[in-house]
Amino acid sequence: MSSIHIKLKDKDCQTIKEICESFNNDPGELINILHKAQEHFGYLPAEVQETIAQNLNISVAKVYGVVTFYSFFSMTPKGKHPISVCTGTACYVRGAEKVLEELKKELKISVGETTPDGKFSLSCLRCVGACGLAPVVMIGDKTYGRVAPEDVKKIIEEYNS
């Protein structure tokens, strides 16, 4: 999993400490602690994982093991405009895969990553319930229906201007 590096401020360390304490520093609560930390920071950079490990007195490797096991956890911050491609059955059948490939090419990132300028991140979603519009791409709160690979460039441009 690729990650970015940050420097934690004292305030951040304090927040992590408090989260851990609210679970009695119990390593058995690691998943819940990671949840809370991700809620607060938006993602789980290495430094946050290390600080959690320290507070719970467990190895960083163990924490990282859990973070990488659950796809819910992310080590990169979401972009300013998070892009989600629906890969539910209907969208998939109607060419979501090709749209996704085009997005990857256009943004030069893979799924789960964020562009270096922090503008876009890319993820996949299971059915968003708009099967009539398949294939569906969401950017932030906005939904794009019947997206064809050729449309990708234009859609991205909307956010680049």
Add this chain to the structure above:
Amino acid sequence: MSLINIKINGKELQVEEGTTILQAAKKVGIEIPTLCYMNLHDLNIEHNPGGCRICVVEVEGRRNLAPSCVTKVWEGMSVKTHTMRVLNARRTVMELILSDHPFECLTCAKNGNCDLQKLAQDLGVREIHYQGEQSTYKEDKSPAIIRDMDKCIMCRRCETMCNDVQTCGVLSGINRGFTAVVAPAFEQDLIKSPCTFCGQCVAVCPTGALTERDYTNRVIRALADPTKTVIVQTAPAVRVALGEEFGLPAGTIVTGKMVAALRRLGFDKVYDTDFAADLTIMEEGTEFLDRLSRYLNGDKNVKLPILTSCCPGWVNFFEYNFPDMRDIPSTAKSPQQMFGAIAKTYLAEKLGVKRENLVVVSVMPCLAKKYEAEREEFRVDGNPDVDFSISTRELAHLIKQTIGDIKDLPDEDFDKLMGESTGAGVIFGNTGGVIEAACRTAYEIYTGKTLEKVEFHQLRGFESVRSAVVDFDGLKLNIGIAHGLGNARKLLECIRNGECEFHAIEIMACPGGCIGGGGQPLHHGNTEILKARAAAIYKEDEGKALRKSHENPEIIKLYEEFLGKPSSEKAHHLLHTKYFDKKKRIYIEK
């Protein structure tokens, strides 16, 4: 505990409640193949994740096959271990494992010594009926250990060793499904992790996923270079294990044949690390007595216990995990590095060779010594005191590649100047040995009397954390001993909390001490092998004319001609080191 009646392959037997099918079968001499399972019972190490399913058996009345390593017996159970159905299932499991395994057997470091290869052979796998994606991970090459995770079968034995036994917390299972693998945090290289290079993960890995960094090619290159004088030192634990690589029973002492083999390999001089072990006792023992007498005189600045420092895996461990306590271990270098430092000064002069033309090779039961040899502080102008450290296994490979075997070689002696050693130097190879060696010398210096019996039996044994009292003529010394880093951690925490009072403590990173080192012939989970090696070490000690380090004539000469006396300024400069706070190193680079 109540006894339970069961039947295995028609044979009736009684076993204790809680026994697994695998254990029960073993009792009646029925072998069931295993892969992920590992049991080092004398060391209290057990690992049965029940993951690989190679050990399945048929249990009457049960629809599915049962993994025998985790299934407990019940009253009236009837088991069949080798039915057609079982054999088919095992072969299928093996084919599935192999479908994501690189077929590199011919060039693999574990070729001929690999549990997976042996099992595939035993199961008669001739064809893989499954085709799937092959994993590709980047190879991680540290100075001591190579991780080639394409060969990992996810038995997770290494994880148990690293986390539960050694408490180093370096390795963890990460990701899931196809990309699942064992790795350090953030998939960093080992060198950036708090890995102590103890090598215990390598010692138990059933495949070629974890192996030692092999330096035999560089040694061959040095041997072939006519401008170089190449000398070798051999650690105590090597001579009682090397024979295993050539089919000799565990515990065979091959000291003389090993020396002969090294000479035939072309080493200009063959010396003994046991000599340097005696030197270590002189320095460490003097330091101990100095600290002890100041302590007894009420000097508040001096700290006890003193901890031994001859195990580089252990040194790494406290630098990473207990840097706040790094002032209590002895400052004495390990025997490997003492040898190197003396070889490249005293010996180089005697041999009339320039430092840069003298190549020091060490044969060690240990992988941490490879890392130790590369440490910055053990170099002079970039030239290392020890050039290459190879393991017992690598020496065996080197011999097989060149002269073939050792069995028919004559017994030869080490060369003079740094080849003489006492029984005290030999027992460094066993847990409890360093502190026993130290006691032999410290006792005589402290009391001025001659020891009637040189053995300190109370310091011997396999128990993971031990304590014993040694009587220095009325002065009762509390000695602590731990082998395995998890046990070391227990002792250190106890000292830090002020809960236990020891005068001196010996710590060895590997279970059993150096005889169980990460560079030794693989024991494949058989602790009888370790016990046989330990017994051989004590036998070698008994057979020595001299058994106390301070009586070693070459050591006496070294002090007379070169160092002055133990702990002199020159001795300090060459034979002592300092330790660093490396805690920060475990944090990801900013």
